[in-house]
Amino acid sequence: MIRLQNLRKNYTVQGKTVPALMGIDLTIEKGEIFGIIGHSGAGKSTLIRCINMLERPTSGHVIVDGVDLTTLDDRKLQEQRRQIGMIFQHFNLLSSATVAENVAFPLKLAKRPKAEIDKKVNELLTLVGLEAHRDKYPSQLSGGQKQRVGIARALASDPKVLLCDEATSALDPQTTNSILALLLDINRKLGLTIVLITHEMHVIRSICDRVGVIDGGVIVEEGKVLDVFLKPQHPTTREFVEQVADSAELREVVAHEKAAGDQTIVRITFLGEKTYQPILFQTMQETGTMFSILQGTISRMKDTPYGQLVVELSGNPEQNSRAIETLRQRGLEVEVM
Template identity: 50%
Template sequence: MITFENVTKVFQTKDREVAAVKDVCLTVKEGEIFGIIGFSGAGKSTLLRLVNLLEKPTSGKIFVNRQEITKLSTKELRKLRQNIGMIFQNFNLFNSRTVFGNVEYPLKIAQVPKEERKRIVWELLRFVGLEDKAGDYPEQLSGGQKQRVGIARALATSPKILICDEPTSALDPETTNDILNLLKKVNRELNVTILLITHEMHVIRKICDRVAVMEEGRIIEEGSVLDIFTSPKTRTTKNFIRSVIHDSLSESLLEELKRNGTNHLYRLTFKGDATKQPILSRISKRYNVDVNILNGNISELQGQLFGNLIVEIIGDGQEVKRVIEELKKVVQVKEVLSDAG
C-alpha cells in the first residue's frame, strides 16, 4: 500500500543542511493500522508529509498503491491526494463553517453534486456520532467532537488511506480512547489503511498492528506490536514501553538487592497460553528453590495476553541454573542486573 525505499529528506537552512529523514525503508500493508513513534524532532511528521508529497523527498522512492508518486503529473497527484485523508493534531477546522459545512468542504472542492454531498455528509455524521451537531460551529464543540468532525471530513472523499498526525495528543485520556475506538471502527468497517504518528505508546498499544520507532530521522526498530512490546531491542523502545508498562524495579530496591548479594534476579516474559499456566509454582515444587516475585503484570495486545515478571530465584547456584534452563523452554528469560533493571 505504502512503501518507502531509501528515502531521505534534507531541509536547507541559512547556514546548514538538516536531514529530517535519513535512508528510511518501510512498508505499510493494505488494511493495517501502522504506527510510527518517536520523540519530538525524530522526523515523524516529515515522514508523514512525504506520503502525499506535501514534502518532496531529497532522494529515494515512495510508492502508494504501486505508483511511484514522485513521478506523477500534477493532475495524477491531485487524484492521488483524494484517496488519502488527513487528520491533524489541532483539528484544522474552519471556524466560519458549521460541522456540516466542514465535512462538506472537500466534496465541494471535488465538485460533487449538491444532493450527493448532502447524502454523504449525513452518512458520515451518523458514522462518527455527530448527527445532532450538524448546525453547530467548532467553537461550540469539545476537543473530542472537533476531532470527530476532522475524521468525518477526512473520510468525505472515500479515501483508501488515512494519515493521522498526533490525532489524540490534544485530548484527555477518556476522549483519546473514544477517538482511538473510532479509528479502529474506520479501519475495520471501511477497510481504510491507517498510518499514524504519535509520541504516546498507549496509542500504539491500543490500536496498531505494527509499529516503527524513529530516532534522529532513522527507523531504529520495527515489528508487530506484540513483538516490540515483548522483545524490544533498543534503549529508546524500552523507554517508550516502560511509559505504559511499569515493569521495572525502583532504584532503591535494586540497590538493596545488590547490597544483599542477590545474583539471581530475572525478567520473565510470558506470551499466549504461558500466561495462564502456574509455571513458577511447578518449578518451585520440582526444584529445591524459592521464587520471590518482585514485580509483575499481565497485558493484552492484538488479542493476545503477555505478562512480565521480575523474580528472585533463591537457592543453590547449580539448582538455579537448572531452573533457568527449564524456564527458557516456555518463557523469555533475561538477567535483570545486567539489563539495568
C-alpha cells in the first residue's frame, strides 16, 4: 500500500543543510495500523508529511497504492491526496463552522452534490458518535470531541490511507483510549490503512500491528509490535519500552535481591492463551522449586494477551535449571537476568 524508497529530506537553516530524513526504506501493508515512534526532533512528523507530500522529499520515492507521488504535477497530486486523509494534534478545525460544516468542508471543495454531502456527513457523524453535536461549534466541544470531528472530516473523501500526526498527545489518558478505540474500529470496519506517529509507547501497544522506531532521521528498528516491545534491540527502543514496563523500578528490585544472595532471577513471558494458564505454578510444583514473584503484569497488545513475571527461584541449582528448561518446553520464554 505504502512504499518509501531511500527517502531523504533536507532543510536549509542559515545557509547550512540540515538533514531531517536520511534514506528511509519502509513498506506499510494494506489494512494494517503502522506506528512510527520517536523523540521530538527525530524526524517522525517530517516523515508522515512526506507521505502525503505536504513536505516534498529532497530525494527518493513515495509510492501510495502503486502511484509514485514524487513524479506527479500539482494537479495530479491534488487528486491523489483525496485518497489520503490526515488528522492533527491540534485538530485544525474551522472555528466559525459547525461540526457538520467542518465535516462537509472537503466535500464542498470537491463540489459534490448537496444531497450526497448531507448523506455522507450523517454517516460519518454516526460513525464517530457525534450525531447529537452536529450543530455545535468547536468551542463548545471537548478535546476528544474535536478530534472525532477531525477524524470524520479526514474520512469524508473515502480515503484509502489515514495519517495520524500525534493525534492523541493533546488529550488526557481516558480520552486518548477512546480515540484509539475509535481508530481501531474504523480500521476494522473500513479496511483503512492507518499510519500513526507518536512519542508514547502506550499508543503503539494499544492498536498497532507493526512499528518503526525513528531516531536521528533513520529507522533504527522495525517489526511486529509484540517482537519490538518484548525484545527491544536498539537503545532508543528500550527507552520507549521503559515508559510502560517499570524497568527502572525492576532494575532496583533485581539489584537488591542479587545483593542479598545467589538466587536465580528470571523474566518469564507468556503470550496468547498461555497468559491465563497456571503453567508457572504447575512447573514449580513438579520440579519442587520454591519461587517468589518480584514483579508482574498482564496486559494486551492490540488483540494479543501477554504477561511478564519476574521471578526469584529459591531451589538448588539443579532444581532451578530443570524448572527453567520445563518452562521453555511448555512454550514460555525465559530470560535469566
